[in-house]
Amino acid sequence: xxxxxxxxxxxxxxxxxxxxxxxxxxxxxxxxxxxxxxxxxxxxxxxxxxxxxxxxxxxxxxxxxxxxxxxxxxxxxxxxxxxxxxxxxxxxxxxxxxxxxxxxxxxxxxxxxxxxxxxxxxxxxxxxxxxxxxxxxxxxxxxxxxxxxxxxxxxxxxxxxxxxxxxxxxxxxxxxxxxxxxxxxxxxxxxxxxxxxxxxxxxxxxxxxxxxxxxxxxxxxxxxxxxxxxxxxxxxxxxxxxxxxxxxxxxxxxxxxxxxxxxxxxxxxxxxxxxxxxxxxxxxxxxxxxxxxxxxxxxxxxxxxxxxxxxxxxxxxxxxxxxxxxxxxxxxxxxxxxxxxxxxxxxxxxxxxxxxxxxxxxxxxxxxxxxxxxxxxxxxxxxxxxxxxxxxxxxxxxxxxxxxxxxxxxxxxxxxxxxxxxxxxxxxxxxxxxxxxxxxxxxxxxxxxxxxxxxxxxxxxxxxxxxxxxxxxxxxxxxxxxxxxxxxxxxxxxxxxxxxxxxxxxxxxxxxxxxxxxxxxxxxxxxxxxxxxxxxxxxxxxxxxxxxxxxxxxxxxxxxxxxxxxxxxxxxxxxxxxxxxxxxxxxxxxxxxxxxxxxxxxxxxxxxxxxxxxxxxxxxxxxxxxxxxxxxxxxxxxxxxxxxxxxxxxxxxxxxxxxxxxxxxxxxxxxxxxxxxxxxxxxxxxxx
Numbered sequence: 079x080x081x082x083x084x085x086x087x088x089x090x091x092x093x094x095x096x097x098x099x100x101x102x103x104x105x106x107x108x109x110x111x112x113x114x115x116x117x118x119x120x121x122x123x124x125x126x127x128x129x130x131x132x133x134x135x136x137x138x139x140x141x142x143x144x145x146x147x148x149x150x151x152x153x154x155x156x157x158x159x160x161x162x163x164x165x166x167x168x169x170x171x172x173x174x175x176x177x178x179x180x181x182x183x184x185x186x187x188x189x190x191x192x193x194x195x196x197x198x199x200x201x202x203x204x205x206x207x208x209x210x211x212x213x214x215x216x217x218x219x220x221x222x223x224x225x226x227x228x229x230x231x232x233x234x235x236x237x238x239x240x241x242x243x244x245x246x247x248x249x250x251x252x253x254x255x256x257x258x259x260x261x262x263x264x265x266x267x268x269x270x271x272x273x274x275x276x277x278x279x280x281x282x283x284x285x286x287x288x289x290x291x292x293x294x295x296x297x298x299x300x301x302x303x304x305x306x307x308x309x310x311x312x313x314x315x316x317x318x319x320x321x322x323x324x325x326x327x328x329x330x331x332x333x334x335x336x337x338x339x340x341x342x343x344x345x346x347x348x349x350x351x352x353x354x355x356x357x358x359x360x361x362x363x364x365x366x367x368x369x370x371x372x373x374x375x376x377x378x379x380x381x382x383x384x385x386x387x388x389x390x391x392x393x394x395x396x397x398x399x400x401x402x403x404x405x406x407x408x409x410x411x412x413x414x415x416x417x418x419x420x421x422x423x424x425x426x427x428x429x430x431x432x433x434x435x436x437x438x439x440x441x442x443x444x445x446x447x448x449x450x451x452x453x454x455x456x457x458x459x460x461x462x463x464x465x466x467x468x469x470x471x472x473x474x475x476x477x478x479x480x481x482x483x484x485x486x487x488x489x490x491x492x493x494x495x496x497x498x499x500x501x502x503x504x505x506x507x508x509x510x511x512x513x514x515x516x517x518x519x520x521x522x523x524x525x526x527x528x529x530x531x532x533x534x535x536x537x538x539x540x541x542x543x544x545x546x547x548x549x550x551x552x553x554x555x556x557x558x559x560x561x562x563x564x565x566x567x568x569x570x571x572x573x574x575x576x577x578x579x580x581x582x583x584x585x586x587x588x589x590x591x592x593x594x595x596x597x598x599x600x601x602x603x604x605x606x607x608x609x610x611x612x613x614x615x616x617x618x619x620x621x622x623x624x625x626x627x628x629x630x631x632x633x634x635x636x637x638x639x640x641x642x643x644x645x646x647x648x649x650x651x652x653x654x655x656x657x658x659x660x661x662x663x664x665x666x667x668x669x670x671x672x673x674x675x676x677x678x679x680x681x682x683x684x685x686x687x688x689x690x691x692x693x694x695x696x697x698x699x700x701x702x703x704x705x706x707x708x709x710x711x712x713x714x715x716x717x718x719x720x721x722x723x724x725x726x727x728x729x730x731x732x733x734x735x736x737x738x739x740x741x742x743x744x745x746x747x748x749x750x751x752x753x754x755x756x757x758x759x760x761x762x763x764x765x766x
Contacts, residue, residue, distance in 0.1 A: 084184035087117035089421055090172065091155075094148050095194030096407050097390030097414035099190055099714035101477075104418030106154035108426065114425060116155040117185065119174060123148055123159045125424060126215050129407060129471055130484075130711075132443070134219035135226075141216045142481045146211055147478045158183075162355055163526050163566075164218055165190070166632035167364045167386060175528050178512055182525050189421055190374055192356065192380075194367075194412065196405065199351030205326035210346035211250070212262050221499070222260075224533035225343055226267060227500045233282065234275040244340050246283035249331050251323050252347035256441050258306060261287045262445025265313050270496045271458025273369035286316045286339065288323055288331070288682065295450070297404070298440055302450040305459050313446050316548075341437040350405070352574045356392050378417035387421060389413035398434045408438060411474075439657070441467045491633075510582045514538070514574035522571045529582040536578025540570045550575070559602040562588055580588025619717055625749035631716050633741030635730045636750055641666055644673050644697035651681065652695055665701050666759025670736040672729050674701035704729040709738060717746055 091098050102118045124145040133139040138666040144241040149157045172185040200206040212218045233242045250261040264283045294305040308733050352370025360367035371394035373381045380386040390410040395403040403409040412435045420430045439453035449463040475481050538551045542741045551557050561568055592599045593662050640658035642665050655678050664672045680700045705725040730739040
């Protein structure tokens, strides 16, 4: 199957935030009529106007009013939604994961812009990843708002006041813009809702803001910071200064000084971290990094690269007059415009301009129709600053339709109660179930690997480049671990041989499971060996003793075996364990046919959870399926079969499936150099 030709763009922009969207918008305008193409790749097909997310939490705005389709804002640019998995800067090539059906899509480019923003890393605080709510995108805001309303609904059914107060205790971590605005909107929402709930009183709910500094909003003047703290406290927000969260549980937040605060709901607005794609390119030496940010010239061009640019939160952008630009929307917006202008100038042979913007000021809404603002050195607070905040952000909001919708909703908010409908949004799962018909390919050799697969039903054949089946994955089997644990490239082709249902686990979830559960890591690293290529197996086989590379299973198998009958009692099995200390024992039926293998460790584990009943028989114990081979099977085939199945032992049987011996991987690796005794010599030795 031939791969489609890569899509080529003169300029490819990664990121759908302020920097990426406005860079694309400016480029389309500057390159109009030149025949140059602009492509935008983003995780979502919309841009989130993040300064208004706290108002979504508070119910002042509908979620759909703070998002804008990138295709409408960047009319003239091609927009693609997906996850960037690989960027080859020297080769000017990019691979995009477009989803289960679209698969991997390849792009090539002349210029590339990194506007990927920042990620969130909560792993530094134990428990925060599992229990904290975020305010990073529209889904986060909707989820938090639904949680607050859900807590109120539940509290209204509780008669015990102490339990209600515990349930309605909210903690916001971080005293920056997002933390202050979110805390203010949360307390406003709780106050406005309270009168509609018979059992809930204002003293039942609480919002606590935990801040590591001495003043909130440290980027503003001390006077405005003090005003903000006073107003929040007057509204009912408790502020803990010079405090850091040490750990979080489902019901408690633990501070670094040992204090414990009861909280059912924790909102985290800190924890920004570099984007993984940026870190990967920095580690490979393709991008110069400074504290996880791309180092750029004042023009937006990455240092040492003529065709690579960066803007926004992922860039270490020089600020006019010295220092680095803060990671705020107004700077990302103007960096995007500058990079767009400079790429157009570069394509047209003109000189590049440096970044000259120094900032217009800072604004923060603190709830209850109050805000603080610092504009061109002038300080404003209260309702005047609140009107300024709304006016300025309304002007910055992309699209006339969004401006009108937000303006009308803000107007209604002045006269009518906030919306307290409990709408519980659904979220995507890290596991996806997929169906394949017979003949459908899942992936091809050489493609990037993004998922780990488990077969729910059906059969998927893993084949090498010659079409030979390496392994058939049946119901209960899994595959993909080797690629995800190593270089993220499929070594084989996977094709459904019959109608099959698979469960796909994304790479990020797989890596988290492997890194946190040691037994899973051990298991997957062992099973990964079952997908060794024929060349890899031949390479290992060449190092085996000569006796293991010639002859048959009957030449090396152990004939003197300690075995059990399936009708034997448990006490007989335990006695055999004591006399013949092996790890595994063949289990036979009355005719001597092999029923399976009993591992001594499995038997002891079984005994932990079952009474020592004298009537227990061997067939009642956890017997494992045995890998059965014939005495005439060539030893190289035995070795390859053990590698492919992950087995370390094989039971050797005759044509009637009766036990004649056992061969282990250890026997192959330590085969004697001298000839083995003949069957006639061994026949005189009594079998156990």
